[in-house]
Amino acid sequence: MSSRIHYTKPSITELEVEYVTDAARNGWGENCYAYIQRFEASFKAHLGARHAIATSSATGALHMGLAGLGVGPGDEVILGDINWIASAAPVTYLGAKPVFVDVLADSWCLDPERVEAAITPATKAIIAVHLYGNLCDMDALLAIGRRHGIPVVEDAAEAVGSVYRGRRAGTLGAFGAFSFHGTKTLTTGEGGMFVTQDDALFNKVLAMSNHGRVAGNPKQFWPELLGFKYKMSNLQAALGCAQTERIDELIAAKRAVFQAYRERLQDLPLRMNPQPADTVNGYWMPTLVADEGVAFDREALLQAFQADQVDARVFFWPLSQLPMFESRPENSVAYGLYQRAINLPSYHDLDEASIERVVGHVRNAFAIS
Ligand SMILES: *Cc1c(COP(=O)(O)O)cnc(C)c1O
Numbered sequence: 001m002s003s004r005i006h007y008t009k010p011s012i013t014e015l016e017v018e019y020v021t022d023a024a025r026n027g028w029g030e031n032c033y034a035y036i037q038r039f040e041a042s043f044k045a046h047l048g049a050r051h052a053i054a055t056s057s058a059t060g061a062l063h064m065g066l067a068g069l070g071v072g073p074g075d076e077v078i079l080g081d082i083n084w085i086a087s088a089a090p091v092t093y094l095g096a097k098p099v100f101v102d103v104l105a106d107s108w109c110l111d112p113e114r115v116e117a118a119i120t121p122a123t124k125a126i127i128a129v130h131l132y133g134n135l136c137d138m139d140a141l142l143a144i145g146r147r148h149g150i151p152v153v154e155d156a157a158e159a160v161g162s163v164y165r166g167r168r169a170g171t172l173g174a175f176g177a178f179s180f181h182g183t184k185t186l187t188t189g190e191g192g193m194f195v196t197q198d199d200a201l202f203n204k205v206l207a208m209s210n211h212g213r214v215a216g217n218p219k220q221f222w223p224e225l226l227g228f229k230y231k232m233s234n235l236q237a238a239l240g241c242a243q244t245e246r247i248d249e250l251i252a253a254k255r256a257v258f259q260a261y262r263e264r265l266q267d268l269p270l271r272m273n274p275q276p277a278d279t280v281n282g283y284w285m286p287t288l289v290a291d292e293g294v295a296f297d298r299e300a301l302l303q304a305f306q307a308d309q310v311d312a313r314v315f316f317w318p319l320s321q322l323p324m325f326e327s328r329p330e331n332s333v334a335y336g337l338y339q340r341a342i343n344l345p346s347y348h349d350l351d352e353a354s355i356e357r358v359v360g361h362v363r364n365a366f367a368i369s
Pocket of ligand 1: 057180191
């Protein structure tokens with residue numbers, strides 16, 4: 001019987017083991033923030049971002065960032081209907097309402113025209129989620145934001161390695177949120193990062209991130225405002241430091257896996273993650289979408305994968321289909337996409353033989369139909 005092909009798993013070398021071991025041995029007392037500060041500095045340098053705050057998750061980074069922008073009860077926040085719930089949940093934590101709009105058929109990201117049509121006087125922010133590494137049309141979204149005085153924020157949880165016109169994903173909007181969950185391109189087990197170019201927003205979120213304690217206040221244990229506790233531990237940050245030293249290698253490996261699939265599937269009636277001119281796609285998750293009208297049986301492919309111990313994942317469901325949100329079947333692109341789409345295994349050192357095995361099942365699925 002052939003071995004299991006995991007859907008994702010982190011790339012861990014001696015460097016990660018060495019740093020985490022050092023953090024466990026020495027990262028306490030006066031050193032208790034050393035790896036956290038170093039991780040923030042190195043990740044920020046990689047991005048070319050001005051400010052960064054390491055967090056326990058992207059969910060937490062989004063929650064604090066949206067709070068920092070003043071999102072609150074009665075407000076509306078616009079985001080794409082195809083997405084992971086982690087981008088929408090923080091909106092609800094603040095008492096605001098997520099407004100799900102349709103996505104583009106090629107990028108599976110926010111359709112700028114639908115965004116503009118969904119703006120109301122209650123709209124407080126637009127969340128641009130770079131899905132599976134695919135970039136949102138940031139020029140169009142930022143122009144809409146400027147026109148209406150609404151901040152555009154980036155959920156870059158899946159976009160390590162993605163570059164839009166020379167700027168890294170996460171550095172273009174009012175703030176960016178990253179995830180270092182175990183499935184992501186760069187991992188700390190669980191973890192995230194809030195990044196921004198905006199000094200005032202940074203200072204606000206920094207105070208919030210420390211239970212409302214404002215930097216420089218000589219009065220101990222004196223919160224000035226009601227804050228949050230979404231901190232990353234020094235142990236996790238040690239892992240993050242090693243991963244950031246290897247970030248170019250991690251991104252290159254993800255891109256190589258995508259390329260290997262792309263070459264082997266390009267004759268089939270399907271689309272994969274796009275990489276428009278003047279952008280780089282970090283290809284967090286190689287995804288295929290069968291062309292419309294092709295009789296592609298997603299369930300049959302999932303069963304074939306399962307029988308051969310291949311972990312593949314279904315494309316995200318439209319969030320507006322979930323029981324806690326209002327249904328939006330008029331988002332026809334989102335509602336049409338997920339049934340024709342699947343994510344392929346893509347951990348960094350996936351070998352040729354495994355890629356061939358996955359491709360074989362995909363080709364069968366298209367041959368049968
Ligand atoms: C993974 C992910 C998140 C959540 O990240 P956590 O670190 O698990 O909170 C948010 N948004 C998107 C698009 C993601 O893929």
